[in-house]
Amino acid sequence: MSRNLQYDAIIAGAGIIGASIAWHAARKGLKIAIIDASGPAAAASGASDGAVSVATKRPGVMASLARASLSYCADLAEQAQVLNGVFHTRPSYLFARIDAEAEALDRLTAMLTDQGLPVDVMRDGVAEKSSVPGLGESVARVLELSGEGHMLGYEATRAFLEESGAEGHWPCRLDAFEATKDGVILHTSTGEMRADRFVLATGMGTTNLLPDLPLMARSGQLIITDRAVGNDWPDLPGPLTSAAYLLDKTAQALPETLAPVVIDPLATGQLLIGSSREGGGTEEQTDFHMARRILISGVASLPALARRRVIRVFAGVRTATGDGFPIVGELPDMPNVFLATGFEGDGIGLAPLIGREVAGMLTGEGAMAEVNALSPMRFTRQKVASQ
Amino acid sequence: MTDRRILVVGAGPAGLSAAATLAQAGQRVVVVDQAPQIGGTVYAQNRTGDTRPLSHAKERRALFDVVAAQRERIDIHCSTSFVGLDYQGNALITGADGFLFQPKAVIMATGARELVQPRPGWTLPGVTSVGALQVDLKTAGRPPEGRIAIAGSGSLLYALGAQLTRAGKAPAVIFDAAHPFLHPLATARLPLHILQEATGFILTLIRARVPILSGTRILSVEEKKGALSLKTNHGGRFRTVEVDRLGLHDGLARNDYGLQKNPTIPVIAAGDCRDVLGRFAAVKDGNRVAAEILNLLGTPAPGISLTSLNTEKAAQRRLKSIFAHDGCNDLNDLPDETILCRCENRSVADLKALTATDQTPRMLRLNGRFGMGACQGRFCLDWVAKLTAAEMGSGPSRPQRWPLRPVLIAEILNAADHSGNETHIEESAKCTFR
Ligand SMILES: Cc1cc2nc3c(=O)[nH]c(=O)nc-3n(C[C@H](O)[C@H](O)[C@H](O)COP(=O)(O)OP(=O)(O)OC[C@H]3O[C@@H](n4cnc5c(N)ncnc54)[C@H](O)[C@@H]3O)c2cc1C
Ligand SMILES: Cc1cc2nc3c(=O)[nH]c(=O)nc-3n(C[C@H](O)[C@H](O)[C@H](O)COP(=O)(O)OP(=O)(O)OC[C@H]3O[C@@H](n4cnc5c(N)ncnc54)[C@H](O)[C@@H]3O)c2cc1C
Numbered sequence: 025m026s027r028n029l030q031y032d033a034i035i036a037g038a039g040i041i042g043a044s045i046a047w048h049a050a051r052k053g054l055k056i057a058i059i060d061a062s063g064p065a066a067a068a069s070g071a072s073d074g075a076v077s078v079a080t081k082r083p084g085v086m087a088s089l090a091r092a093s094l095s096y097c098a099d100l101a102e103q104a105q106v107l108n109g110v111f112h113t114r115p116s117y118l119f120a121r122i123d124a125e126a127e128a129l130d131r132l133t134a135m136l137t138d139q140g141l142p143v144d145v146m147r148d149g150v151a152e153k154s155s156v157p158g159l160g161e162s163v164a165r166v167l168e169l170s171g172e173g174h175m176l177g178y179e180a181t182r183a184f185l186e187e188s189g190a191e192g193h194w195p196c197r198l199d200a201f202e203a204t205k206d207g208v209i210l211h212t213s214t215g216e217m218r219a220d221r222f223v224l225a226t227g228m229g230t231t232n233l234l235p236d237l238p239l240m241a242r243s244g245q246l247i248i249t250d251r252a253v254g255n256d257w258p259d260l261p262g263p264l265t266s267a268a269y270l271l272d273k274t275a276q277a278l279p280e281t282l283a284p285v286v287i288d289p290l291a292t293g294q295l296l297i298g299s300s301r302e303g304g305g306t307e308e309q310t311d312f313h314m315a316r317r318i319l320i321s322g323v324a325s326l327p328a329l330a331r332r333r334v335i336r337v338f339a340g341v342r343t344a345t346g347d348g349f350p351i352v353g354e355l356p357d358m359p360n361v362f363l364a365t366g367f368e369g370d371g372i373g374l375a376p377l378i379g380r381e382v383a384g385m386l387t388g389e390g391a392m393a394e395v396n397a398l399s400p401m402r403f404t405r406q407k408v409a410s411q
Numbered sequence: 412m413t414d415r416r417i418l419v420v421g422a423g424p425a426g427l428s429a430a431a432t433l434a435q436a437g438q439r440v441v442v443v444d445q446a447p448q449i450g451g452t453v454y455a456q457n458r459t460g461d462t463r464p465l466s467h468a469k470e471r472r473a474l475f476d477v478v479a480a481q482r483e484r485i486d487i488h489c490s491t492s493f494v495g496l497d498y499q500g501n502a503l504i505t506g507a508d509g510f511l512f513q514p515k516a517v518i519m520a521t522g523a524r525e526l527v528q529p530r531p532g533w534t535l536p537g538v539t540s541v542g543a544l545q546v547d548l549k550t551a552g553r554p555p556e557g558r559i560a561i562a563g564s565g566s567l568l569y570a571l572g573a574q575l576t577r578a579g580k581a582p583a584v585i586f587d588a589a590h591p592f593l594h595p596l597a598t599a600r601l602p603l604h605i606l607q608e609a610t611g612f613i614l615t616l617i618r619a620r621v622p623i624l625s626g627t628r629i630l631s632v633e634e635k636k637g638a639l640s641l642k643t644n645h646g647g648r649f650r651t652v653e654v655d656r657l658g659l660h661d662g663l664a665r666n667d668y669g670l671q672k673n674p675t676i677p678v679i680a681a682g683d684c685r686d687v688l689g690r691f692a693a694v695k696d697g698n699r700v701a702a703e704i705l706n707l708l709g710t711p712a713p714g715i716s717l718t719s720l721n722t723e724k725a726a727q728r729r730l731k732s733i734f735a736h737d738g739c740n741d742l743n744d745l746p747d748e749t750i751l752c753r754c755e756n757r758s759v760a761d762l763k764a765l766t767a768t769d770q771t772p773r774m775l776r777l778n779g780r781f782g783m784g785a786c787q788g789r790f791c792l793d794w795v796a797k798l799t800a801a802e803m804g805s806g807p808s809r810p811q812r813w814p815l816r817p818v819l820i821a822e823i824l825n826a827a828d829h830s831g832n833e834t835h836i837e838e839s840a841k842c843t844f845r
Contacts, residue, residue: 062771062773063770063771063772063773063774064768064769064771064773064774065773065774065777066771066773070773070777178774178777178778179778182766182768182769182774182778185768186766186768192767192768194771249820250785250817308498309498310497310498310812310813311497311498311499311501312497312501312503312511312823312830313499313501313830315823316823316824319820319823319824320824322820323820323821323824329820330819330820330821330824331819331820331821332819332820333785333817333818333819333820334814334817334818334819334820334823335784335785335787335814335817336783336787336812336814337812337813337814338812
């Protein structure tokens with residue numbers, strides 16, 4: 025790139041998506057700066073669960089992106105090393121308590137075989153026969169999968185940033201940007217910056233910059249427990265997820281004891297129990313009624329949970345889109361400005377793949393078909409405006 | 412649905428006097444305290460069956476009498492903890508009496524936080540805070556076994572020293588980082604009640620020949636043959652002392668846990684929780700905050716004279732100057748292996764190993780794990796903030812979220828819902844575990 029600007033590309037947003045783009049673009053030899061209004065993993069990427077899952081994705085584009093990213097995660101952990109010690113595969117358990125959930129498990133099993141996903145059904149049957157001890161009486165069936173993965177959003181963000189060698193600027197808030205024929209000019213809280221190309225990976229913060237995009241907040245409350253002491257806790261080698269997550273949103277209006285819940289064992293011995301999916305919401309908003317709803321369902325599926333202590337409750341905000349698909353690609357009326365947001369509940373799992381593909385867009389190599397399908401062009405009728 | 416009652420958290424002098432003032436004005440009050448009895452840090456009763464005379468018996472009776480006169484309007488729950496307030500204004504109370512309700516205001520009267528600065532060996536068994544030794548003495552009714560050293564700084568070193576002596580167990584030694592006896596002028600200007608109490612402590616200690624070594628710091632603690640070996644520094648002279656127990660105390664700080672602004676109801680701190688001014692000021696501050704709440708609720712409030720509060724404030728300033736010193740230890744000189752966060756077992760070396768990417772308060776918590784353990788930073792964040800001030804300015808902020816303490820999931824679910832916005836808990840989902 026020859027126009028001798030400060031940077032080949034600037035990325036706004038140091039969440040997992042921005043960090044992954046920074047690492048991939050730097051590997052391609054681009055000179056990168058990454059800015060963030062507060063700092064790395066300041067929003068959703070630092071307040072989420074870390075499931076790198078294929079089984080819980082909708083069949084079609086999302087499942088196929090998830091599959092591609094899952095196997096790419098393993099490459100980044102083993103060959104490229106950047107996610108070494110950050111990404112792990114582990115068994116995962118989906119359980120059904122009612123018929124609708126059991127039917128969802130049947131559909132899932134069919135999808136896993138039909139689409140040849142890298143996830144295998146290790147065991148499927150009644151709760152007593154599963155390898156998770158101590159399940160509640162209401163749990164009728166457990167599907168045990170192998171091949172799914174886990175990585176913590178903030179650990180991956182840190183690894184990508186550190187290994188990228190990109191120049192980090194925080195706190196530095198992007199207030200406005202313009203695409204000129206001499207590159208993109210950013211107006212930030214710490215001054216003006218220029219680059220050939222610009223990527224907006226600002227999660228929910230994107231709404232302030234591009235108010236016409238159909239983005240909405242969908243917050244989730246998460247609960248962290250103490251570490252298990254002694255052996256009164258059943259060994260749980262992977263997350264225990266209710267199949268209610270596979271049901272569509274109307275079917276999720278279940279009674280308290282059946283509410284969707286994930287009980288996820290962390291490497292520290294703590295449990296992460298989550299998470300709600302609420303319209304709107306902010307990081308400050310956690311409430312006892314929702315926490316109790318999640319915990320009631322959790323205790324019903326794994327009674328020993330009642331003896332653990334909660335040490336922390338927090339909320340993260342997912343960035344959802346009108347049609348349920350992320351938005352990735354060059355803005356229609358703004359050359360050299362790229363967007364990567366709207367990952368709702370899938371951004372941790374998808375970040376490695378999205379980073380690679382957006383870096384390809386930045387160098388002009390282009391991206392795979394499934395990612396091109398996520399282009400903001402699909403909203404052109406709604407006219408995307410800047411600022 | 413907003414309850415008609417006001418919640419007071421903490422049944423120490425501040426909480427009790429606030430509750431009494433509110434009740435006198437016709438309000439209904441719920442007081443919760445996690446301790447088994449009311450009274451707070453100074454006035455809580457000894458274990459039942461203990462017949463020794465109580466210290467501060469007169470002050471205590473005066474306070475309890477005002478509360479007793481209003482018992483119809485004050486609903487007191489002991490062995491019951493306030494877990495937190497959510498953004499909708501619901502308060503979760505767990506323990507002996509668990510419930511969830513929406514008070515119309517909250518007074519936080521949870522007392523001060525005791526500071527203990529990290530030093531090599533401060534997490535060894537046998538080393539506790541001075542406050543914990545005081546609580547042990549009170550609840551067990553007798554002093555601990557073995558030789559006891561008390562170290563750090565602040566008037567509490569002498570209070571505990573005298574209390575142990577009066578209980579028949581004079582401490583082996585007191586190490587004070589400051590030089591409190593080199594300030595006769597400031598001391599002479601302390602209010603009479605403080606001076607009398609202090610003189611009493613010192614006389615007790617002198618009569619029992621307790622060595623008081625001022626200007627002396629504890630550099631490290633090691634375990635040697637079942638005892639604690641303390642390495643001390645007195646202006647460049649080093650000594651080693653052997654004891655069995657060590658009480659550390661580096662001052663008191665206000666307690667801002669659980670004090671986030673709530674969008675729905677007023678939340679106001681009172682007593683030591685707001686500003687560490689001692690037990691006399693706490694009573695007065697309770698009255699003052701109660702009046703403030705009454706004003707906010709638009710009901711007639713009694714006029715509160717602030718004169719005595721200001722006197723206590725001036726006295727505390729003087730005490731501070733008497734006990735002033737340039738740090739119990741230089742934090743920057745702590746050896747790498749010194750533990751900073753005992754919940755997550757994070758050391759000075761772990762803090763130093765954080766990378767440029769981690770130099771934000773958020774990453775310090777997420778990647779550094781500082782403040783992420785069971786205590787949520789209550790004990791380590793002050794020191795981590797000081798150590799990282801150069802890189803991060805304000806340093807890590809205290810996470811303002813519930814629960815204030817780790818809380819059993821069974822207790823969260825068993826709390827009766829009086830919020831009027833009931834989570835319908837089916838019988839089958841209730842936990843039998845307590
Ligand atoms: C409760 C919960 C559970 C989840 N569980 C999973 C899971 O199990 N698996 C999974 O794959 N995904 C999960 N997710 C989703 C995942 O966390 C997100 O999709 C992902 O973190 C999005 O990353 P991001 O980088 O796009 O956005 P963010 O992490 O939100 O980052 C955006 C960044 O942009 C910055 N920013 C915003 N505006 C500006 C501005 N004007 N100038 C400068 N900087 C700005 C912010 O400070 C922030 O750091 C979960 C999310 C939540 C909330
Ligand atoms: C360790 C320590 C030792 C002290 N020793 C002395 C001394 O010897 N002599 C002296 O004059 N002063 C002493 N003080 C100072 C004295 O305690 C205060 O000045 C005075 O008690 C302040 O009154 P208060 O009502 O503000 O708080 P406190 O008397 O401390 O009362 C606070 C109450 O709140 C309760 N509480 C806290 N959190 C919760 C929760 N989440 N849920 C339910 N209840 C809760 C506590 O159990 C406690 O009973 C000491 C202080 C400390 C911290």
